[in-house]
Amino acid sequence: MNMTRREMLKLSVAASAAAAVGIPLTAETLTPVKNSGEIDVDRWVKGVCRFCGTGCGVYIGVKANKVVAMKGNPEAKTNFGYLCVKGSMIHKFMYHPDRLTTPLIRNQNGKLEPATWDKALDLIAKKFKDYQTRFGKNSVAYYGSGQCTTEESYTFNKLWKGGFGSNYVEGNPRLCMASAVAGYLSSIGSDEPAGTYADFESTKCLFITGSNTSEAHPILFRRIWERKRKDPSLKIIVCEPRKTKTSDIADLWLPIDPGTDLAVFHSIAYEIIKNGWHDKAYIEKLARITDGEKTFTLDEYTKHLSQFDADAVAKMTRCPAKSIRQAAEWFAKSGATMSIWCMGLNQRSRGVWANNLIHNLHLITGNFGKPGADSFSLTGQPNACGGVRETGSLSHLLPGCRLVANPAARAQVEKAWNIKDGTIDPKPGPDTVEMFAALGAENDTSKPIKAIFICTTNPAQSMPNLPKYLPNMQAGFLVVADIFPTRTTQFADVVLPAAFLYEKGGVYGCSERRSQLTEKAVNPPGQAKPDIWIAAQIAKRMGHSKLIPWNGDDSMKANELAWTDYIKVTKDTEKTLWGATYKRLKESKEGIQWPCPSENHPGTYKRYVRGMDPVFDMPGYKEKIPANASQYFYVDAKGEGKANIFMRAYAGAAETPNAEYPFFLTTGRVVEQWHTGTMTNRVPEIARAHPNAYLEIHPTDASKLGLKQGDMVEVTSRRGKNTLPVRIVEVALPGVLFIPMHDQKKERMVNFICNDAVDGASKEPEYKIAAVKITRIGGPMDVAEQYNISDVNEKFVF
Amino acid sequence: MKIVAILCFTTLLFAAAAYASGEHPMDMEKTECIICHSNKDVVSKPEVVKEWNQSRHSYTGVGCGNCHGDENNFQEKPLKNACESCHSMQVAETKGNVQCSGCHAVHTFTVHRKMR
Ligand code: SF4
Numbered sequence: 007m008n009m010t011r012r013e014m015l016k017l018s019v020a021a022s023a024a025a026a027v028g029i030p031l032t033a034e035t036l037t038p039v040k041n042s043g044e045i046d047v048d049r050w051v052k053g054v055c056r057f058c059g060t061g062c063g064v065y066i067g068v069k070a071n072k073v074v075a076m077k078g079n080p081e082a083k084t085n086f087g088y089l090c091v092k093g094s095m096i097h098k099f100m101y102h103p104d105r106l107t108t109p110l111i112r113n114q115n116g117k118l119e120p121a122t123w124d125k126a127l128d129l130i131a132k133k134f135k136d137y138q139t140r141f142g143k144n145s146v147a148y149y150g151s152g153q154c155t156t157e158e159s160y161t162f163n164k165l166w167k168g169g170f171g172s173n174y175v176e177g178n179p180r181l182c183m184a185s186a187v188a189g190y191l192s193s194i195g196s197d198e199p200a201g202t203y204a205d206f207e208s209t210k211c212l213f214i215t216g217s218n219t220s221e222a223h224p225i226l227f228r229r230i231w232e233r234k235r236k237d238p239s240l241k242i243i244v245c246e247p248r249k250t251k252t253s254d255i256a257d258l259w260l261p262i263d264p265g266t267d268l269a270v271f272h273s274i275a276y277e278i279i280k281n282g283w284h285d286k287a288y289i290e291k292l293a294r295i296t297d298g299e300k301t302f303t304l305d306e307y308t309k310h311l312s313q314f315d316a317d318a319v320a321k322m323t324r325c326p327a328k329s330i331r332q333a334a335e336w337f338a339k340s341g342a343t344m345s346i347w348c349m350g351l352n353q354r355s356r357g358v359w360a361n362n363l364i365h366n367l368h369l370i371t372g373n374f375g376k377p378g379a380d381s382f383s384l385t386g387q388p389n390a391c392g393g394v395r396e397t398g399s400l401s402h403l404l405p406g407c408r409l410v411a412n413p414a415a416r417a418q419v420e421k422a423w424n425i426k427d428g429t430i431d432p433k434p435g436p437d438t439v440e441m442f443a444a445l446g447a448e449n450d451t452s453k454p455i456k457a458i459f460i461c462t463t464n465p466a467q468s469m470p471n472l473p474k475y476l477p478n479m480q481a482g483f484l485v486v487a488d489i490f491p492t493r494t495t496q497f498a499d500v501v502l503p504a505a506f507l508y509e510k511g512g513v514y515g516c517s518e519r520r521s522q523l524t525e526k527a528v529n530p531p532g533q534a535k536p537d538i539w540i541a542a543q544i545a546k547r548m549g550h551s552k553l554i555p556w557n558g559d560d561s562m563k564a565n566e567l568a569w570t571d572y573i574k575v576t577k578d579t580e581k582t583l584w585g586a587t588y589k590r591l592k593e594s595k596e597g598i599q600w601p602c603p604s605e606n607h608p609g610t611y612k613r614y615v616r617g618m619d620p621v622f623d624m625p626g627y628k629e630k631i632p633a634n635a636s637q638y639f640y641v642d643a644k645g646e647g648k649a650n651i652f653m654r655a656y657a658g659a660a661e662t663p664n665a666e667y668p669f670f671l672t673t674g675r676v677v678e679q680w681h682t683g684t685m686t687n688r689v690p691e692i693a694r695a696h697p698n699a700y701l702e703i704h705p706t707d708a709s710k711l712g713l714k715q716g717d718m719v720e721v722t723s724r725r726g727k728n729t730l731p732v733r734i735v736e737v738a739l740p741g742v743l744f745i746p747m748h749d750q751k752k753e754r755m756v757n758f759i760c761n762d763a764v765d766g767a768s769k770e771p772e773y774k775i776a777a778v779k780i781t782r783i784g785g786p787m788d789v790a791e792q793y794n795i796s797d798v799n800e801k802f803v804f
Numbered sequence: 805m806k807i808v809a810i811l812c813f814t815t816l817l818f819a820a821a822a823y824a825s826g827e828h829p830m831d832m833e834k835t836e837c838i839i840c841h842s843n844k845d846v847v848s849k850p851e852v853v854k855e856w857n858q859s860r861h862s863y864t865g866v867g868c869g870n871c872h873g874d875e876n877n878f879q880e881k882p883l884k885n886a887c888e889s890c891h892s893m894q895v896a897e898t899k900g901n902v903q904c905s906g907c908h909a910v911h912t913f914t915v916h917r918k919m920r
Pocket residue numbers: 055056057058059060061062085088089090091092093094223224225226
């Protein structure tokens with residue numbers, strides 16, 4: 007381990023001091039055990055972790071009406087009582103002195119100053135009404151989050167689409183899961199996986215790609231590890247440009263240059279069919295080969311795949327041909343193969359195609375609809391699935407993931423919401439990137455969106471290509487609801503202090519279709535309020551209290567009313583949660599997996615399989631399913647019960663290295679931090695382990711550039727730059743660099759560099775791949791800042 | 805030279821006092837723990853970092869601060885409350901003063917003997 011000079015100096019002083027008194031600085035000078043070490047609380051309240059899409063069940067320890075501890079819920083089916091570093095430390099930031107506890111309004115001098123709730127809400131309603139009158143209903147947008155509760159997202163979505171008649175509703179899942187949604191819709195016909203985490207226990211081959219599971223979903227990784235420990239015959243294949251700790255437990259690592267994995271997936275498919283390892287009967291019965299328009303024969307598909315011969319693909323991708331062949335054999339012949347992936351496939355300009363190609367592998371081998379065999383997308387955020395995908399809180403969706411553009415779907419929702427026919431706009435709204443591009447000042451005629459309500463997310467740090475979008479956020483009228491000051495509150499005209507999850511309660515739905523309820527454990531600090539209350543108060547002030555009647559002060563009551571409204575709207579869809587009443591969710595220690603059509607239904611382990619999936623017996627579906635079908639894709643748009651094997655072309659990244667920008671840059675998580683670091687970075691115990699972003703570089707590249715450990719470099723893309731220290735490690739392939747995404751310090755915010763090129767279908771940006779150059783600017787510097795924005799009036803100079 | 809000597813003496817006093825009260829013996833500043841703790845010139849057992857690095861805790865990102873706390877709540881020898889958040893079921897079965905480290909080798913974190 008190399009150190010900076012300051013650290014060396016500090017250490018040598020400390021070492022000599024310790025040596026002089028004969029104290030070894032070790033764990034041997036241990037404090038004797040004085041107590042039993044039990045956690046002292048008044049009560050434990052059931053809930054779910056606030057962070058990742060794993061959806062770990064927790065108990066929230068409350069003492070003297072404050073949250074003082076966290077522990078895993080042993081009865082939760084997601085985590086069986088285990089928690090990772092983030093989940094176990096939630097109580098450590100809830101009472102941080104930086105918590106926002108009073109509404110703030112920006113005054114004429116540009117300073118945020120405290121205001122009453124009435125004043126803040128009246129101002130918001132007045133501004134929104136004024137903009138809607140002057141610039142039309144779509145001049146006011148909503149930008150939500152996969153971290154709001156389902157009840158909150160549903161309420162905002164209903165207010166905008168049913169109240170304002172505007173589809174200008176987006177959320178940060180557009181930036182993380184949209185390609186998975188479009189992948190499931192186009193390949194299978196319905197969003198979200200067929201299987202569940204339980205498949206980890208029965209799979210015989212696990213294909214992990216585009217996911218550093220060990221850091222991004224640590225408790226699932228623990229589960230996988232445990233399975234491998236108990237059954238070493240489980241084959242694990244990891245396909246990634248970085249050899250992370252996830253790859254360390256793999257039997258086979260498929261290295262790839264960023265963006266070239268589509269060729270590897272095609273090549274695996276080719277090897278499978280060439281060797282006759284495919285499941286011909288499954289393909290004939292349950293799949294069609296298509297390019298989205300025409301259908302093709304297996305021979306035509308094989309001919310298409312033949313351009314992806316393993317030897318040719320090895321040259322394109324840096325993935326050895328032998329490894330591709332081995333992966334193909336294990337994938338096809340294991341008996342039960344499961345794939346998992348996350349942002350590495352989704353945050354791509356060809357994210358939907360990448361998703362399609364993974365589904366292809368499952369469909370051609372029949373690895374679908376049986377225990378241990380599934381094509382399973384991991385979700386990044388804790389409630390992107392339940393709160394945004396299922397409630398349809400994106401600009402093109404309606405509750406139940408139905409399409410805005412579908413007249414029948416609009417009619418169903420209008421009826422359920424008891425609103426006039428034609429209220430819901432038939433035209434989908436803009437995607438997130440378009441939305442922030444269209445945001446601007448009142449007098450800017452090129453920017454049709456004048457105001458935006460931003461809830462539980464931090465786009466001024468998390469949007470790609472920040473130099474393009476920050477001026478728009480500065481110019482538009484921004485209302486931001488959050489628990490801490492963030493890069494986005496720095497641009498806000500009104501800041502609303504939000505209650506934290508455990509101060510309001512609500513439902514989160516994780517990666518495996520499981521909805522779990524968190525009880526309200528404590529009151530929010532100061533004047534902080536639940537987002538559902540904020541939404542309902544705005545609705546009331548804008549004349550929509552009939553549509554959103556849950557505007558009382560009791561958050562759990564409001565949540566229950568919103569939830570009950572939501573499950574009524576989606577009752578007849580394949581995502582039905584009609585049986586998951588609030589009472590049941592409150593009582594359940596493990597939550598409920600949809601489809602769940604009735605109160606006596608236990609929830610669903612596997613979709614599309616008769617005997618497991620209750621949709622086979624639901625009116626509207628059962629009529630179209632043949633009586634002898636044991637597996638059937640009842641969501642097939644063509645009504646044939648088939649899934650689509652997509653004959654996609656090959657496409658690499660939107661931006662690839664050249665002479666001027668010779669390196670690939672990729673970005674992602676580290677285990678200690680969450681998203682833009684505004685919560686986790688306020689926990690010293692974990693922030694210490696990741697106090698700043700850095701540039702990870704392979705030793706070969708470092709030596710070519712004459713870089714030493716800790717040297718400061720400038721990393722520049724066509725859009726912007728970062729200044730940060732290098733960390734020389736053999737993780738990524740030579741030529742591939744990595745910067746984690748959590749640092750709030752402007753100089754190290756990686757999204758100044760990232761590409762905002764989007765996938766043509768999902769409109770998800772290509773965060774994962776940019777072309778960059780590096781310039782050494784000096785020797786090591788201490789940048790271990792654990793930087794947070796503490797002063798609400800600190801300026802964001804960009 | 806004089807400055808270094810004063811600095812050494814001050815740090816020495818601080819270290820001695822801190823050890824006496826069971827606190828971390830020096831200002832942790834914002835530095836990553838393993839920077840000091842893998843340096844044999846500073847600590848006598850740098851191998852604990854190596855051991856941890858091979859453990860399942862390292863693979864799932866459970867770092868020093870998770871068990872040992874930070875400056876304000878530092879525990880040289882973590883008690884079972886440090887384990888309970890993540891291993892609630894196992895801690896519930898560990899009664900009285902019995903501590904997890906009594907069975908599980910710390911830093912390598914072998915699984916429970918009964919389970920092997
Ligand atoms: S794995 Fe995810 S859900 Fe589970 S405790 Fe960690 S952050 Fe929370």
